[in-house]
Amino acid sequence: MTSDNQSNEIAPLTDPGIPAHLHRKSDLDPKAAKKAERQVGILFIISALGTILFIYSYTFMSEKIFIFLPVLGNSNAKQLFLGLGMAISLFFIGMGAVHWAKTLMPDNEVVAQRHELRSEEVDREDFVKTVKEGAAAAGLGRRSIIKRTLGVALGLSGLTPLLLLRDLGPLPKDDFSKTSWEAGTRLVTDPGDRPIKPSDLEIGAVAQVLPELPAGKERKLEDIGKDAVLLIRIRPAEFQLDAERLSWTHEGIIAFSKICSHMGCAVALYEQTTKHLLCPCHQSTYDVTRAAKVIFGPSARPLPQLALALDAEGYLVAKQPFTEPVGPSFWERDSS
């Protein structure tokens, strides 16, 4: 490098043009073209055989045959050949078509010039003139009744989709904040719907519970999604709760909403040894002994605790409804 050659300027690239067209074997040699044609034909026939395999296994093959495949192990023959047949039938149509295009269809490079997309000035003026003449002939400017009523009709018709969208479902109202738990609602097993006495639970025991249904009512899935509660019994001495929360427990039995306050999964992985409740979706971990305090994971709030009491017959009931909305945050939720 000499000192006078240190500028950053590069000599401009010259357009190399289109490289010379290389002919394929099938373009030059009729024998090669014939061979390519046969290859395409074979690919299409393989596809047809695949379809026949599909039809055969769908219609005639027994579901009970299992055949051994290396790596995969024993596979169901019917399912295997259904899949293979369909895969072969679709894949080889495509493969044949691509091979056809690559070997036999014309492959000459073609230059297509790009022009401006704007219409000619004359055509544009012509269009404006036509529209104006049409409008004048229709008399929109003069006949104001038509103009106004048309405006009303068009405007109102726009309301139809709005109305339909609005009616896709009822508004949630306070459904997010309320559950079926009321003061005095019995806790019943899920499934089984049997009421629970404190003596039914040993120390270390858990029970998946739901609120008892009033006679004649069916349990709805959307209610289970909010009402599900986990009942846990530990040694009362292990609780580290304030006086109010402690009064919500009964002889070591404590109840929490099973709906994770992060994203609403069912939190029910209870570790008896550590007294931790774990959510399987995002590993939020709650400490049962400290009123489901979040000790790990993305959750922002403890699980709502359900206050427990006994009814006259000695069954566990809710002392009061949940004092806060269960489950994940939503727009109107008071997050305090």
Added chain:
Amino acid sequence: MNFISRYRRSKFFGPALLAAALFVLGTSYSVASATTFKAVTPSNDKTTLIAEGKEIFARGCSSCHGLNLEGGAIAPSLIGVGAASVDFQVGTGRMPMADMSVQAARKDPIYNEAETAALAAYVASLAPGPAAIRNEDLAWERSGDAAEGGQLFRSNCSMCHNFAGQGGALSQGKYAPSLMGVEAKHIYEALITGPQSMPVFSDKIITPAEKLSIIKWIKAAESEPNLGGASLGRTGPVTEGLLSWSLGIMALIGVAVWITAKAK
């Protein structure tokens, strides 16, 4: 050692040496760990059974659980755990533990059935607890209802043990084990005793009849054939999707390369 010096510059030499070293390390470890002395031939008489159980306990268990079952720094007290707990822990090979990891793993039992029965009789003789269950007493095939069992399994068991009973992870290295290939009595005993991290499922919460239904459902899941051959762990769409995505994307790349290559 001539062949080693001949191949040692090969690019496969490093990985092969690593694999060999890992193999030697792994196998020698399994030889060194968990070899327990066994000799006892317990009889049927209850008093002798308890006496023999006491002897096995003193030799095999007391170093951690204490001479009087009182427990210690590394092991819980066994007072009141009952014969069911002993039968589960020893019968599934979880106890004695092979090493001090966070959780005792299922393995081939160290003690045979008679020795396990003696141990269970001894532990139960000191404080009452749930009695051991015999497989013949569980008429799950006759009285169980697989559909009801499935419903119970999904609401009570599936969050830890996976919806197909394949097991799953808990916190800090603990895990819920797979339920495949577990004896009916051990499933039942686990439900009533709550071993390790597992909570207890009392008879009033899940009735004995419902427990049989759960066992029937687990056995049905166990005998379910894998229509696609490989089970991929039966963990659902994650493994299936990952596998088909990685194989599929490779196939698509191959096809794309072939389509864009110019024919000769």
